[in-house]
Amino acid sequence: EVQLVESGGGLIQPGGSLRLSCAASGFTVSSNYMSWVRQAPGKGLEWVSVIYSGGTTYYADSVKGRFTISRDNSKNTLFLQMNSLRAEDTAVYYCARDPGYRFGYGGMDVWGQGTTVTVSS
Amino acid sequence: DIQMTQSPSSLSASVGDRVTITCRASRSISSNLNWYQQKPGKAPKLLIYAASNLQSGVPSRFSGSGSGTDLTLTISSLQPEDFATYYCQQSSNTPLTFGQGTKVEIK
Numbered sequence: 001e002v003q004l005v006e007s008g009g010g011l012i013q014p015g016g017s018l019r020l021s022c023a024a025s026g027f028t029v030s031s032n033y034m035s036w037v038r039q040a041p042g043k044g045l046e047w048v049s050v051i052y053s054g055g056t057t058y059y060a061d062s063v064k065g066r067f068t069i070s071r072d073n074s075k076n077t078l079f080l081q082m083n084s085l086r087a088e089d090t091a092v093y094y095c096a097r098d099p100g101y102r103f104g105y106g107g108m109d110v111w112g113q114g115t116t117v118t119v120s121s
Numbered sequence: 122d123i124q125m126t127q128s129p130s131s132l133s134a135s136v137g138d139r140v141t142i143t144c145r146a147s148r149s150i151s152s153n154l155n156w157y158q159q160k161p162g163k164a165p166k167l168l169i170y171a172a173s174n175l176q177s178g179v180p181s182r183f184s185g186s187g188s189g190t191d192l193t194l195t196i197s198s199l200q201p202e203d204f205a206t207y208y209c210q211q212s213s214n215t216p217l218t219f220g221q222g223t224k225v226e227i228k
Contacts, residue, residue, distance in 0.1 A: 107176065
């Protein structure tokens with residue numbers, strides 16, 4: 001079964017760090033575009049970061065310089081290292097797979113269940 | 122960055138109604154547009170990719186059209202399970218961006 005399972009969320013103080021994990025099964029993480037998308041309470045979806053199959057990474061301006069996306073191919077797992085956390089980073093964080101379409105992005109067709117990050121003192 | 126604006130932000134409709142949601146991009150995105158459905162407490166679900174391609178397993182009452190800056194999602198005959206929030210997302214350029222969402226409620 002094709003599946004993504006996130007973990008690592010929790011309550012953290014402003015300025016702290018967390019590392020989110022996203023374990024994949026049924027497909028290979030390194031063969032796809034893999035993104036993190038977040039959703040603040042009661043708000044819409046916000047794309048956070050992507051890693052390409054070749055390793056290229058991109059970030060939303062709101063997290064650039066603070067968050068790092070990476071993967072462990074041996075564990076078929078995606079990560080999001082989040083540093084210098086702020087209250088506005090409070091959200092449910094989803095990882096998602098995009099298999100690509102015609103040499104570019106397709107759509108995010110597999111999503112995890114989400115992990116909640118709360119930044120508060 | 123490409124801004125995505127959905128309209129309407131919310132709508133009330135009855136079972137069996139035809140529903141159209143529009144997504145306007147701040148500049149041309151060709152056909153690089155995806156549509157998602159999200160129900161409360163759940164992850165989004167991909168409905169349409171590349172503007173008009175129906176994702177596997179999605180009912181044929183969902184369809185997408187358009188290219189450039191104005192694209193639409195149509196539900197031909199609204200069903201009880203379709204009451205949800207719908208998002209468009211451009212995949213033309215990073216940063217990838219979502220519309221603000223359209224909440225479809227029961228009339």
